[in-house]
Structures are given as structure tokens and as C-alpha cells.
Amino acid sequence: MSEPAPDTLRPQRRNEIRQQNEALILQAAEKVFAEAGFGGATMQLIADVAGLPKANLHYYFATKEELYRKVVSNIFDIWLHAAESMDNAPGPVEGIGAYIDAKMEISRRHPDGSKVWASEVMHGAPVIQDYLETTLRDWTAGRVALIKGWIDAGQMAPVNPDHLLYMLWAATQHYADFGHQIETLNGGPLTDLQWREAKDSVKAMILRGIGAI
Amino acid sequence: MSEPAPDTLRPQRRNEIRQQNEALILQAAEKVFAEAGFGGATMQLIADVAGLPKANLHYYFATKEELYRKVVSNIFDIWLHAAESMDNAPGPVEGIGAYIDAKMEISRRHPDGSKVWASEVMHGAPVIQDYLETTLRDWTAGRVALIKGWIDAGQMAPVNPDHLLYMLWAATQHYADFGHQIETLNGGPLTDLQWREAKDSVKAMILRGIGAI
DNA sequence: TCTTTTCCTGACCGTATGGTCAGCTTGAAG
DNA sequence: CTTCAAGCTGACCATACGGTCAGGAAAAGA
Numbered sequence: 001m002s003e004p005a006p007d008t009l010r011p012q013r014r015n016e017i018r019q020q021n022e023a024l025i026l027q028a029a030e031k032v033f034a035e036a037g038f039g040g041a042t043m044q045l046i047a048d049v050a051g052l053p054k055a056n057l058h059y060y061f062a063t064k065e066e067l068y069r070k071v072v073s074n075i076f077d078i079w080l081h082a083a084e085s086m087d088n089a090p091g092p093v094e095g096i097g098a099y100i101d102a103k104m105e106i107s108r109r110h111p112d113g114s115k116v117w118a119s120e121v122m123h124g125a126p127v128i129q130d131y132l133e134t135t136l137r138d139w140t141a142g143r144v145a146l147i148k149g150w151i152d153a154g155q156m157a158p159v160n161p162d163h164l165l166y167m168l169w170a171a172t173q174h175y176a177d178f179g180h181q182i183e184t185l186n187g188g189p190l191t192d193l194q195w196r197e198a199k200d201s202v203k204a205m206i207l208r209g210i211g212a213i
Numbered sequence: 214m215s216e217p218a219p220d221t222l223r224p225q226r227r228n229e230i231r232q233q234n235e236a237l238i239l240q241a242a243e244k245v246f247a248e249a250g251f252g253g254a255t256m257q258l259i260a261d262v263a264g265l266p267k268a269n270l271h272y273y274f275a276t277k278e279e280l281y282r283k284v285v286s287n288i289f290d291i292w293l294h295a296a297e298s299m300d301n302a303p304g305p306v307e308g309i310g311a312y313i314d315a316k317m318e319i320s321r322r323h324p325d326g327s328k329v330w331a332s333e334v335m336h337g338a339p340v341i342q343d344y345l346e347t348t349l350r351d352w353t354a355g356r357v358a359l360i361k362g363w364i365d366a367g368q369m370a371p372v373n374p375d376h377l378l379y380m381l382w383a384a385t386q387h388y389a390d391f392g393h394q395i396e397t398l399n400g401g402p403l404t405d406l407q408w409r410e411a412k413d414s415v416k417a418m419i420l421r422g423i424g425a426i
Numbered sequence: 427t428c429t430t431t432t433c434c435t436g437a438c439c440g441t442a443t444g445g446t447c448a449g450c451t452t453g454a455a456g
Numbered sequence: 457c458t459t460c461a462a463g464c465t466g467a468c469c470a471t472a473c474g475g476t477c478a479g480g481a482a483a484a485g486a
Binding site: 427428429430431432433434435436437438439440441442443444445446447448449450451452453454455456 | 478
Binding site: 227268276 | 473474483
């Protein structure tokens with residue numbers, strides 16, 4: 001054989017090296033930014049978490065801001081992807097129900113990302129202001145129209161669509177952003193059963209709250 | 214007259230000086246901590262906002278941590294005070310309705326405080342963990358019992374009281390913590406009318422969501 | 427007035443941080 | 457094997473930060 005079988009554990013290909021290290025750094029950065037905030041995070045700590053020398057970070061990401069920007073935009077993409085679950089639904093029960101499910105799942109699986117996003121917005125969105133004004137604004141307008149359609153069709157009560165969206169974001173992201181508070185009150189991390197109950201509670205309260213069930 | 218009339222504008226009394234400067238510093242600190250996070254905030258910037266030399270800050274507050282701790286505990290007190298609105302209510306409509314009103318008002322009047330609190334919790338509550346485990350835990354247990362009483366009395370649907378509280382916190386604080394996002398989507402700060410609509414929307418959705426109306 | 431205490435601050439210090447760079451190693455191409 | 461570019465890193469640098477301190481100003485008490 002002229003070409004040895006690809007082995008992910010052996011000395012990597014050039015492409016793989018870059019891809020793997022960037023992913024490693026981004027993962028470590030997300031964690032550190034979530035735990036310490038942008039100002040409190042240090043490149044040295046991110047490097048330690050990633051298991052790489054600090055100078056290597058600067059080889060892949062020129063500045064702390066550039067690394068942070070990449071982390072935030074990655075999160076935004078996950079958010080937006082989850083939002084698709086709301087479309088193509090016959091009504092609010094399915095559409096909003098699926099959206100709550102998706103966002104609760106993100107809060108459970110990517111709490112660090114959620115915290116970085118929250119932190120970014122709380123500090124005035126210095127890095128992703130343009131996303132807010134374009135992508136998010138457009139997305140929101142579309143969903144508002146969708147909700148209005150459901151209202152006009154008599155499938156739910158005439159609630160204010162904007163404030164419904166805010167409530168959906170708030171209720172679901174709270175389980176990530178304030179996870180520490182919840183865990184403290186709960187006496188430990190939520191179990192599988194408790195996560196299920198959280199999801200069901202949020203869905204029940206909101207769907208009943210908008211008169212969809 | 215042996216004692217000149219007290220004049221707040223003239224050279225102050227000793228007591229007043231301390232009180233006034235501490236308040237000035239705490240106010241500036243809350244703003245800066247909210248905008249930059251603990252790690253991103255600098256004593257120099259807080260001093261500039263307060264209009265005092267940096268060394269003067271260290272005269273009143275020995276360390277950055279001590280100043281931060283004071284800011285956070287002040288916010289916690291406001292929170293707890295607002296919580297009283299929930300008690301002594303004949304039922305969930307009045308009790309939870311008043312609580313939502315109070316918390317929405319705080320989000321509107323003290324958004325910086327809310328952000329500092331959110332940031333503190335998101336970072337694992339390094340400073341107020343003991344408050345979470347004692348005061349907040351006790352308060353929560355009391356409100357859970359109160360809600361259970363309402364449920365047993367048939368005044369509302371049998372929702373999970375813990376998750377109801379989380380939703381109340383999430384929905385109301387969102388207007389402060391994510392105020393920038395809301396303002397961006399809204400094309401500017403919420404007007405008086407829009408704040409009223411926000412309050413009414415949250416109340417309507419939640420009270421209907423728990424079967425109280 | 428004199429003394430004491432509190433208040434105030436410019437100048438300074440040690441440290442930690444983001445970032446740089448010269449030079450080494452390693453994979454790929456011919 | 458040789459060449460070249462990509463990957464890597466220890467050592468270094470300038471800056472900014474939290475915090476200190478000696479000594480002056482101002483209020484309170486005697």
C-alpha cells in the first residue's frame with residue numbers, strides 16, 4: 001500500500017492539526033470565558049485548560065478579542081440552528097413546544113456557551129452588536145409574524161409576540177445562566193428526572209399561559 | 214445660635230462625608246461592575262466615574278473584592294425586600310402579581326444591580342455562596358410552602374413551585390440583564406407604555422400559565 | 427489656640443497580563 | 457535527500473493593574 005490507513009491517534013495530517021487545535025482552544029476558551037468573564041479570563045489559563053503553551057494560542061488566534069469573537073459567534077450559530085425547530089409546525093403547541101425542548105437541551109448541554117452569550121449581551125454586546133441588529137432582528141421579525149399567524153388563526157390567545165419570545169428566552173436560558181443558583185437550591189445538579197420535570201414545567205406553564213392548551 | 218443650620222451643600226460634617234462618599238463610590242462601582250464584570254472593572258475607572266482619586270477609594274474600601282462584596286450584598290437586600298410583596302396576599306393572583314410588579318420595577322430602576330447579581334451567580338457565586346445557601350434557601354423554602362398552600366386550596370393549578378419561582382426570576386430579570394438585546398430589537402429603550410405592556414404581558418402569561426386566572 | 431483624629435492624595439511598587447519574536451521541529455512536496 | 461512552509465515555543469517586553477504609603481488638609485474637641 002502506498003498510502004497508510006488514516007489513524008487519528010498517530011502523527012496527524014496538517015489539516016487535522018489545525019482543526020483539532022483550534023477546536024481544543026475554542027473549547028477551553030468557552031469554559032474559561034464562561035467562568036471568569038472576558039475581563040477575568042487570561043490567555044494563560046485558557047492555554048493551561050487546553051494543554052498548550054500560551055504562545056501556541058497566539059499562533060492560532062492573534063488576540064484575546066479574536067478568540068472571544070470566535071467563541072461568541074459559534075454560540076450564536078447554535079442558537080440560530082435551534083430556532084429552526086419552531087418553523088414548519090402546524091401550531092403553537094408543536095412549534096413553541098419544540099423550541100422550548102431545543103433551548104432547554106442547549107441549556108443542559110452547553111451551559112458555558114449560554115453564559116458567554118449572556119455575559120456578552122449584558123456588557124452591551126460590544127462584539128456581536130451587528131449580529132443583533134441584522135440576523136437576530138430578522139429572525140425575530142419572522143417569528144413574530146409566525147406567532148401572529150397562529151393568533152389570527154385562533155390557535156392561541158392574543159399575547160404580545162415580542163414579550164412571548166423574551167419569556168421563552170428567559171425561561172430556558174435561566175437554567176444555564178443561573179444553573180449554579182438552581183443547583184445550590186436543589187442541593188446538587190439536576191437529575192435526568194428533574195431536567196424532564198423542568199422541561200415539562202416550562203412547557204406547561206408557557207403553553208397554558210398563551211392559551212394554546 | 215451656637216449651632217449653624219445644617220446645610221448639605223456646605224462643608225459637610227464628618228458623618229456626612231463618609232456616608233456621601235461611600236454612596237458615591239458604591240454607585241459608581243455598581244455601574245462599572247455591571248458594564249465590565251468584576252475582572253474587567255478597574256479601580257481607576259470606578260474612581261473616575263465617582264469623580265474621586267483612586268487612592269481615596271482604597272481609603273474607604275481596602276480592596277476591590279471588599280467593594281464588590283458590598284455592592285453585591287446591597288443588591289441582594291433590595292431583592293429580598295421586594296420579595297415581601299408576595300406575602301400576606303389572599304391568593305396567587307395578588308401575591309404573584311405583586312411580586313412580578315415589584316421585580317419588573319427593579320429591573321427597570323436598577324438594571325445595573327441586576328446585572329452584577331447575574332454575573333456573580335453565573336461565575337459560581339464566589340462571593341455570595343453563603344447567602345445562597347442560607348438566606349435564599351430559607352426564603353425559597355418559605356415561598357414554596359406558600360405556593361403549595363395555594364395549590365392545595367385550589368387557587369391555582371398544581372405546578373411545580375420551584376420551577377414557577379425560576380420562571381418568575383427568569384422572566385422579570387431578563388428585562389434588566391438582557392435589556393440591551395431588547396432595546397436593540399425594539400429600536401430604542403422601552404417607553405412607559407411599553408414597560409406597562411411588558412409587565413402586563415408577563416403577568417398575564419404567568420398567571421394564566423399557573424391556572425390562577 | 428493647640429491637639430487629635432479623620433480625611434485625602436500624588437507618587438510609587440511589585441506583579442500579572444497580552445502580546446512578540448527568533449529560532450527550532452515536523453510534515454509535505456518534488 | 458532536499459527544500460519549503462506550517463507548526464511550535466521558551467524567553468522576553470511594555471503596559472496596566474491593585475494596592476501602599478508618607479505626608480498634607482481639614483474638621484472636631486479641649
